[in-house]
Amino acid sequence: MDFLFDYIHVNTFWTIVLIVHGLMAVALLGALTHQAMAVLWPVRTGERADGFVARFRAVSGQRYAVAVCVLWVATFFFGAWLYTKYRIYVRIPIEQDGFFKTQGVFELKEHLVSFGLGALPAYWYLWTHAADEAYRSTRKWLTAWLAAVCWYAFLVGHIVNNVRGFGS
Amino acid sequence: MNETTQVQSLRLKVFVMVFGIAMPVLYTVGDMAALPLFTYHPGTDRLEWGWGPARKDEGPAMYWYGWIAMSTLGAAVLGGLAAALPPKLTARLPLCLLWVVPVLLIPLLVYSLKYYWRW
Numbered sequence: 001m002d003f004l005f006d007y008i009h010v011n012t013f014w015t016i017v018l019i020v021h022g023l024m025a026v027a028l029l030g031a032l033t034h035q036a037m038a039v040l041w042p043v044r045t046g047e048r049a050d051g052f053v054a055r056f057r058a059v060s061g062q063r064y065a066v067a068v069c070v071l072w073v074a075t076f077f078f079g080a081w082l083y084t085k086y087r088i089y090v091r092i093p094i095e096q097d098g099f100f101k102t103q104g105v106f107e108l109k110e111h112l113v114s115f116g117l118g119a120l121p122a123y124w125y126l127w128t129h130a131a132d133e134a135y136r137s138t139r140k141w142l143t144a145w146l147a148a149v150c151w152y153a154f155l156v157g158h159i160v161n162n163v164r165g166f167g168s
Numbered sequence: 169m170n171e172t173t174q175v176q177s178l179r180l181k182v183f184v185m186v187f188g189i190a191m192p193v194l195y196t197v198g199d200m201a202a203l204p205l206f207t208y209h210p211g212t213d214r215l216e217w218g219w220g221p222a223r224k225d226e227g228p229a230m231y232w233y234g235w236i237a238m239s240t241l242g243a244a245v246l247g248g249l250a251a252a253l254p255p256k257l258t259a260r261l262p263l264c265l266l267w268v269v270p271v272l273l274i275p276l277l278v279y280s281l282k283y284y285w286r287w
Contacts, residue, residue, distance in 0.1 A: 080233070084210040087230055104284025111199065111277045114236055115270040118191030118243060121184040122266050138263040145267040 014085055021078035022157070028071040029154050035064040036147035039140040061143070065127035068146070069120050076117055083110070090164050102163050109156045112149045119146060179251040182258045185266065187247035192270040195239035200280050204234020205241065 004013060038061040043049045049058035094103050119142060126139040198204060207220035211227025222229040250258055278285075 083232065084208075084230070087210050087228055092228070100284045100286045104281045107281050107284065108277060110232055111195070112270075112274075114195055114232075114239075115192045115273070117236070118195070118239065119188045119266060119270070122188035125181060125184045135263065138266055141264070142267045145271065 014082070017078060017082055018161075021075060021082060024071055024075040024078065025150075025154055025157065028068065028075055029150050031064045031068050031071065032143070032147040032150045034059045035061040035068065036144050039143050062127055062130040065124060069124050072116060072120055072146075076113060079113070090160070094160075094164055099163055102160060105156050106160050109153045113153050116146050116149045175255075178255055182253075182255075182261070183247040183251040185247075185261055185263060186250040186258075187243045189265045189269050190246045191239050191243035192273055194242040195235050196273045196276055196280075198235040198238045199231075200276065202231070203238060204231040205238040206234040207231055208233050 008016075034056065037057045038059050041057050043054060043058040047054070049055050091103060123139075123142055123146060126135045126142065129135055130139070202219045204219055206218065207216050208214075208230045209216075209220075209223070209226055209228075210230055214226075219231065219234075220229055250261075
């Protein structure tokens with residue numbers, strides 16, 4: 001990687017990595033929220049899907065499954081890569097400034113996204129068998145669980161970036 | 169679908185289900201019992217097997233990667249073993265454990281982070 005630093009400043013490089021991580025998280029959040037809404041609050045047969053919320057719920061959840069898996073792994077990869085720099089240049093100053101609860105909720109985020117990573121093979125399997133009624137309940141609640149983790153991770157990442165992100 | 173394909177599909181299902189249930193359990197055990205597969209020292213870019221303390225003048229030690237590696241490998245082994253069992257033994261595996269287990273583990277994770285909950 002060092003050859004890159006002949007062309008761009010090291011801080012610019014890590015800023016780009018953080019932005020890519022954030023953009024993929026936005027895409028993942030959108031896909032999972034659509035899918036979770038579609039399974040938790042489905043549009044019933046005969047119900048008109050002509051409003052914004054109804055159209056938001058009316059998507060085919062199955063179409064999002066592969067994208068969610070790819071985005072989760074990619075977002076996780078970039079987050080794990082950033083984590084080495086975070087550990088030295090962000091976490092230590094956060095602790096020195098006494099933002100312990102901020103640090104705690106971020107550590108919890110790292111645990112929960114790891115749980116999500118472990119659930120992806122089963123999530124993928126359940127969605128590739130979307131026609132199987134035996135999997136419907138587990139598929140619904142596993143999707144809702146992943147969406148909840150994604151929202152938590154997104155919001156906490158935002159908070160930590162506000163505490164010590166760009167320009168700090 | 170012929171019989172061989174059916175058996176392979178069932179084995180894949182058992183593997184992914186057991187993997188998904190075991191991974192968060194092993195991860196939590198790894199966190200609370202300090203059992204990472206390896207420790208990474210980002211200040212010096214050094215890896216060491218198992219749990220290693222932060223060293224003086226070398227910056228912090230990171231265990232998160234080691235917990236993920238340990239729990240992923242362990243869950244893959246358990247998933248593989250479960251997939252090799254006769255189907256009648258694994259047919260009753262409750263699928264809801266896939267999301268119930270990680271939700272139930274959250275209080276343990278919160279407790280493991282008690283150092284940070286200072287009011």
